[in-house]
Amino acid sequence: MSLPQHVASPTKPDLPQRRALQGFGRTILGWGEGNLRDLPWRRTRDPWHILLAEVALQQTQAARVAERFVELTTAMATPTATVHLGKAGVISLWSGLGYNSRAVRLFQTAERLVESFDGEVPGTNAELQSLPGIGPYTAAAIEAFAFERDVAVYDTNVARVIARAVLGAPTSTKVGFELARSMVPKHSGWLFNQAMLDFGATLCTARSPSCERCPLRRRCAWRNSGDEQDPARTTAGTARPQGRFEGSARQGRGRMIERLRRSSATFEELRTATGWDDDAQVATQLNDLMTAGLLSKRGAKYFLG
Ligand code: SF4
Structure with missing residues (x-):
């Protein structure tokens, strides 16, 4: 497999052509067909349950959220049930997940949905982003994972894969997001985005990417460049400095x-x-x-x- 074809661009590095990006997208999709992690929020398309999972996943590890998902979605089955639980009830339920202010925002979101959207999660990106604590990433994740739209979900894992495999160079969030968007295969937004997240989380990991068993290894721009310097290290959105917790x-x-x-x-x-x-x-x-x-x-x- 040859390196992706590139077109001239005013920014460095040159950006891959759409056809090459679609090739990356199809490979990731194929990998996802047999390798997705079995996570409970992947068995539902209920927009409220997806929203709840995405809020929890913002700052808590997937394994910990998975352990609590059934309990959370049973107690907060709908926005209306969440409002009935009360703010203190939601904060109480959030025990063990950390960053408790998310419980407050989740409760406020449930209130907004009951007051303004008949207790349903709205379908447009703008409406989703108008909800408390729902930013561009979470809105896109709800669109892809609840409504199965062909949008790009761009998180730290995706940014790392783009920087390494597609560009072989650091990138900005704006450029990385545009590239991710061009990679989404038609009518496959759900599977592609789940695959992309897992690809970055389990294969092209931050510390030790498993290049020897990677389906992109022959066209990976970073691997083919022979460059020792990992481009993901200086890519926007991939660094997550964690302050010391003990005594904080x-x-x-x-x-x-x-x-x-x-x-x-x-x-x-x-x-x-x-x-x-x-x-x-x-x-x-x-x-x-x-x-x-x-x-x-x-x-x-x-x-x-
Ligand atoms: S070859 Fe290695 S660095 Fe490149 S995408 Fe695959 S796992 Fe990541």
Whole structure:
């Protein structure tokens, strides 16, 4: 297999022609036919359940979300059921998934859907992006995975595959997204995007890509270039710097929410839960949690929601 044909472009590197991109797309699609991970949200097309999974997957590993998916979609079966559960109920249910503000946004989304969309998830990208916490990535994922549209779902895994296999060079989100869009085979948006995500997550991984068993190895621009420098390292959207968790404000906030999942609590009880001895630090974090809508105060007690 030869290298992809390229056309002149004002940007570096030259961009592959559409035909070459479609070839990449078909190969990824073929790989996906036999290699998709069995994940529970792939067995449904219920737009609300897909939305819920995508919000959870934003910052939690797929395996952890998979363990909780049935429980979550049973308790929050519909936007209406989610509203009935109440904000505190949704935050409580979110236990163990981390980044609790997503539970608040999910509850707010359910409220918006009930108020403005008859309790249904809307079908257009603009309407999806008007919902709390739904950005371009999640909106595209709902379009592809619930409505089976031929759109491109562009995340960190996809950006890495494009930079390595298609370009052999770092790229911007704008260019990478356009290339991904040109790769989607007609009427195969669901399978192609699932395959692309898994291809990046399981084969063309960040630290040790399995090039020897990769169906793209003969046309992979990076492998064929012989360049030691991994282009994914400097590609927009592929770096996810994680701050230290141990001893962080995030850890303290998480402990306070975890304590409130059991029952309401006083300032002192919440300070004990954090393990901190600095009242000002506890007060600052409590304030942030209240601003984020995660807790409220009545009298001397703090409550979830
Ligand atoms: S050959 Fe290696 S670097 Fe290239 S796409 Fe395949 S796994 Fe990724």
